[in-house]
Amino acid sequence: MMKKKHTYLKVLSVAMMALLFLAGCGRGNSDKSANKESTSSTRVIRTASGKVKIPTDPKRIVTNVYTGDVLSLSGHVVGATSIDFTSPYITKSQKKGITNLGLTMKPEAVLKLKPDLIVTSNESDVKPLKKIAPVVYIPYGTTGNIEKKATKFGQVLNRQKQAQSWIAKFKSESDKQSQRLKKAGINPTKTSIGIYDMQNGKLFVDGAKWGRGGQALVTGLGFKLPASIQKIDQGAGFQQISLESLKKYSADWLFFTNTTSGKSTNKQAISDLKSNPVWKSLPAVEAGHVVQLPENKMYYFDPTAVYQQLKLVTDAMVKSVRS
Structure with missing residues (x-):
């Protein structure tokens, strides 16, 4: 009887050790899963x-x-x-x-x-x-053109699929608006554009990377910057110029914004610009290829802004041609 009891206790002891081992393994696997989950969260x-x-x-x-x-x-x-x-x-x-x-x-x-x-x-x-x-x-200003910018933020936010989806949407809209321009007699790939901004009575020329519609016009629609403005674009991205030097930065189409609207100094500066003989003699001005756009709609250059600017600038150019 004692021998049978001893055998029973031995078997029970072995069984309990097995259960403890399995429990430990289970806990170990659980810890590994938790660690894996914790690691993947950053x-x-x-x-x-x-x-x-x-x-x-x-x-x-x-x-x-x-x-x-x-x-x-x-x-x-x-x-x-x-x-x-x-x-x-x-x-x-x-x-x-x-x-x-x-x-x-x-x-x-x-x-x-x-x-x-x-x-x-x-x-x-x-x-x-x-x-x-x-x-x-x-x-x-270090993110590159708008497609590279969307890709960059897709990486930062771990939203690469959303970024690629936006790029595809942007290219599709760019093609659509480009076709509208061609039907109106404007071929973006054979047309140069200049972007100008009046700020606190001073005239600036902008490249394509500092907003003002540059990304919609150049990256999206495929317009070209004149060599003189390309240098600005590759450098600081903007440059103050004098009225006398306007011809150097002229283009087939001129896009103009007024950053400090409402200030008397700016109003006078714009009036002086439009009445200046150099401005009046520019081929784009003589042809009526000058588009003035609201600064608040052109200042921003995030993906949503640039996407909507595609139609905004196209509408303005088509209207200018037809008027």
Whole structure:
């Protein structure tokens, strides 16, 4: 009887050890799954300020300048600087869910929004804000043309499919508007354009990478920049010029915006420009190939803005030809 009991206890002991081992294995597998899940929830990307570990799928994004870029790929923005709030390409419903941070991203205000990702164009933001959440620093004007810009933000936001979808949509719309121009007698690939802006009484020439419709006109529709403006585009991207030097920066079509509308100095400067003999003698002016567009619709150059500018500039050119 004692021998049978001893055998029973031995078997029971072995069984319990087996159960504990299996339980341990199960817990180990569970830990591995948890670790795998934890690891996959973040990723490391290269930025202008070095490598940064960011969320794989950011849920609460705070940004300056790049609000339109994030929203264009359906990113969730919870805070943005005031300059983005004036964009006509951000809808009222989108603005409802975004806190206006004012001119700069003050750490105290950003902290209250509990972001899991911050995207900035200012290097000075990196040090104070990285204590709150991972900071992706993208210097202004370094993202390339609009297609490269969409691709860049697709990588940052882990929305590569959305970026590729937008690029396909952009190319399709570009082709559609280009065909409209050709029917109106304008062949973009054989036509040069110049982009001019009056700001605080000073006249500037812009390249294609600083907004003002440049990406819609050049990258989208395929217009060309004259050699003199190409140099500006490849350099600083904009340059103040005198009225006397206008002929050097002339083109087949001139696109004009007034950045500081309402100020008497600007009104007088525009009046002086239009009455200047050099301006009047430009072939584009004589042919009526001058398009003045609202600055607030041309300033921005995120994917949504550039996409809508394709039709905006095409409509204006077609109307100019027919009038």
